[in-house]
Amino acid sequence: xxxxxxxxxxxxxxxxxxxxxxxxxxxxxxxITKQMYEVGVASLPLVILVxxxxxxxxxxxAAYQLEGMVPLRxxxxxxxxxxxxxxxxxxxxxxxxxxxxxxxxxxxxxxxxTEQIDALETMAIPPVRYLVLPRxxxxxxxxxxxxxxxxFLAVFGGWVVAYLALGQPGTVYYEAVRxxxxxxxxxxxxxxxxxxxxxxxxxxxxxxxxxEGGAEGVGxxxxxxxVASCILVLVxxxxxxxxxxxxxx
Amino acid sequence: xxxxxxxxxxxxETIVLLGRSGTGKSVFLKHVIGLVRxxxxxxxxxxxxxxxxxxxxxxxxxxxxxxxxxxxALFDSMTVAENIALxxxxxxxxxxxxxxxxxxxxxxxxxxADTAPARPSALSGGMRKRVGIxxxxxxEPRLLLYDEPTSGLDPVTSDVxxxxxxxxxxxxxxxxxxxxxDMASARFIGDRIVMLHEGRFxxxxxxxAIQHAPDDRVRRFVEGRSDETxxxxxxxxxT
Numbered sequence: 001x002x003x004x005x006x007x008x009x010x011x012x013x014x015x016x017x018x019x020x021x022x023x024x025x026x027x028x029x030x031x032i033t034k035q036m037y038e039v040g041v042a043s044l045p046l047v048i049l050v051x052x053x054x055x056x057x058x059x060x061x062a063a064y065q066l067e068g069m070v071p072l073r074x075x076x077x078x079x080x081x082x083x084x085x086x087x088x089x090x091x092x093x094x095x096x097x098x099x100x101x102x103x104x105x106x107x108x109x110x111x112x113x114t115e116q117i118d119a120l121e122t123m124a125i126p127p128v129r130y131l132v133l134p135r136x137x138x139x140x141x142x143x144x145x146x147x148x149x150x151x152f153l154a155v156f157g158g159w160v161v162a163y164l165a166l167g168q169p170g171t172v173y174y175e176a177v178r179x180x181x182x183x184x185x186x187x188x189x190x191x192x193x194x195x196x197x198x199x200x201x202x203x204x205x206x207x208x209x210x211x212e213g214g215a216e217g218v219g220x221x222x223x224x225x226x227v228a229s230c231i232l233v234l235v236x237x238x239x240x241x242x243x244x245x246x247x248x249x
Numbered sequence: 250x251x252x253x254x255x256x257x258x259x260x261x262e263t264i265v266l267l268g269r270s271g272t273g274k275s276v277f278l279k280h281v282i283g284l285v286r287x288x289x290x291x292x293x294x295x296x297x298x299x300x301x302x303x304x305x306x307x308x309x310x311x312x313x314x315x316x317x318x319x320x321x322a323l324f325d326s327m328t329v330a331e332n333i334a335l336x337x338x339x340x341x342x343x344x345x346x347x348x349x350x351x352x353x354x355x356x357x358x359x360x361x362a363d364t365a366p367a368r369p370s371a372l373s374g375g376m377r378k379r380v381g382i383x384x385x386x387x388x389e390p391r392l393l394l395y396d397e398p399t400s401g402l403d404p405v406t407s408d409v410x411x412x413x414x415x416x417x418x419x420x421x422x423x424x425x426x427x428x429x430x431d432m433a434s435a436r437f438i439g440d441r442i443v444m445l446h447e448g449r450f451x452x453x454x455x456x457x458a459i460q461h462a463p464d465d466r467v468r469r470f471v472e473g474r475s476d477e478t479x480x481x482x483x484x485x486x487x488t
Contacts, residue, residue, distance in 0.1 A: 111324075119322040122282050123336035123388070124311040126304070 011206050014128065018136050018202070021129040028134050035138035039100050039197075040146055050095050051088070051150035055157025058082050062158075063166055072166060076176030079158035084185040088151040089143075090237055093196035096143060097229035101204040104135050105225035108208025109218040117209070132209070136201035143197030144190040151189065188244040195240060196233050203229040251277060252448040253290075256426075258392065263418050263425040265439035265456065267432075267470065272445045274428040275319075278394045281426070282314050283307045295391065312340070315390035319397040321381035323369035329356070330365040333384045355387035356380075358420075359413060375406035379413060386417060393417075395427040399434050411437050432471060435459075444470065 025032065062078040108131060111117050120127045155177060162173040207225040211217045251273050258264055268274045279285040280292050283299060291300045294310050302310070315336075323332050333352045337343055343351070356362045359379040369377055378398060385393055398414060399407035411434050418425060418438075429435055435442055435456065442459050444452035444467050452459060452467045460471050469475065 114320055115318045115322040116324055118279075118284050119316070119318060119324075121284060122311060122314075122316045123339060124308040125336065125339045 014206055017128045018133050021133045031134040032137055035134045036142050039138045040142035043096055043099055046095055047092055047146050047150050048153055051153040052157040054087050054091055055154030056161045059158035059161035073172045074176055075162050076173040077180040080155055080177040083151050083154040084189045089147050089189045089193040092147045092150045093233045094230055097200050098226055101200045101225045101229040102222045104204025105208040105222045109211030109221040112211045113214055132205040135205055139197035139201035140194050144193040147193040192240050199232045200229045254450055258424045261422045263438055263440045265435040265442045266428045268445035273448055274445055275396050278396055282316050313391040315385035315388045316394040317381045317385050321377040329367050329380050333387045336388050351387045355383040359383045375402050378410055393423050393425045399431050414438050
């Protein structure tokens with residue numbers, strides 16, 4: 001319990017130092033762009049695959065659960081609502097928590113054990129601003145962007161199932177999606193994605209920065225970063241669902 | 250780990266810091282450049298008390314002090330030239346041409362001018378150490394800290410690195426503190442040798458007089474002679 005509280009304090013301090021460095025982020029534009037590419041563009045193939053199958057499975061499950069109670073022309077509504085509010089941001093965050101969080105922890109962990117972070121410090125380059133700030137900023141900005149792709153492709157995956165497996169005319173699914181669309185669903189999903197992005201970047205950096213003990217330590221830091229990111233994404237998902245739907249929107 | 254150590258380095262002087270593994274030699278260097286902060290006592294670098302210095306003070310001090318790491322600590326994601334230019338760029342005092350010129354001069358000085366576009370992973374251990382030295386030299390510091398510059402190198406490559414360090418001292422007139430276990434290296438590089446034992450200096454004198462030091466622990470170290478059994482060594486926490 002004491003260790004948990006100590007880590008919470010350390011993560012808060014790291015977050016504080018990242019926020020304090022925001023006014024200087026222009027100096028690290030090159031690093032930020034590079035990280036945005038790593039987080040966004042490089043994650044897209046995996047996110048595309050996960051999103052299409054998530055939408056397809058949601059459509060199959062919706063059809064199974066609605067059958068006999070609600071007309072199947074509402075399958076599009078169910079897929080759209082589920083994806084925009086919940087599945088798009090959460091599954092994208094879990095996929096990125098694994099891919100991006102692990103990559104950040106492994107890279108920074110290796111830099112720590114090979115004294116590269118110490119070398120930065122000796123050259124008067126603040127490691128948190130040079131290494132953590134670009135990664136956290138990139139994940140906060142890019143998670144919502146790839147979530148938009150994921151949302152669109154998941155809804156498309158649902159359409160494929162509705163058309164091919166349920167035999168619905170394409171326009172029926174499309175109408176159901178359009179008629180029940182509410183902007184706040186999208187905004188709340190993208191707000192969640194930005195918060196999840198911050199969590200992934202921060203956890204990867206935190207565990208990477210405190211790595212010790214060579215290759216074994218890097219492996220341990222990577223695992224801890226992924227586990228902590230995934231748990232925090234799920235816990236914050238509940239907190240944000242209450243906050244966004246009961247208080248803000 | 251360190252207790253009452255006090256070391257003055259004259260301008261242009263090279264001090265070799267000797268001692269067994271785990272005696273705090275690298276920790277001493279890290280105090281000088283702020284990678285480790287002292288629990289008690291004071292650390293002064295160029296007259297500035299840095300014991301509880303803020304980031305701005307350290308930034309100022311670090312413009313005068315550079316460090317060469319044991320494993321070179323080169324950034325894998327950058328080329329050799331980018332590694333050397335990074336610290337200069339961050340200082341925001343030099344134009345692009347000035348930085349390019351300094352990088353070229355530093356690489357020429359260590360005999361690796363043609364490696365500028367290479368990645369550190371493509372270099373041998375000795376070359377990586379020399380690039381590490383070039384990165385430190387490019388910053389034109391007043392004090393250079395070397396942490397085990399010849400560890401892990403074969404005798405011939407060690408000699409190349411030793412000669413390079415000696416040449417840089419003469420050409421640049423920079424003060425240096427070199428941490429090493431290597432006696433041949435220490436005698437060749439050092440103007441003065443200091444030996445650290447259990448957190449205290451037990452020898453501080455000319456490099457060529459260390460084999461006649463009055464303290465038996467110093468002479469044993471110089472001659473590579475141990476009076477301990479393996480069991481005794483292990484129980485004393487030796488590595």
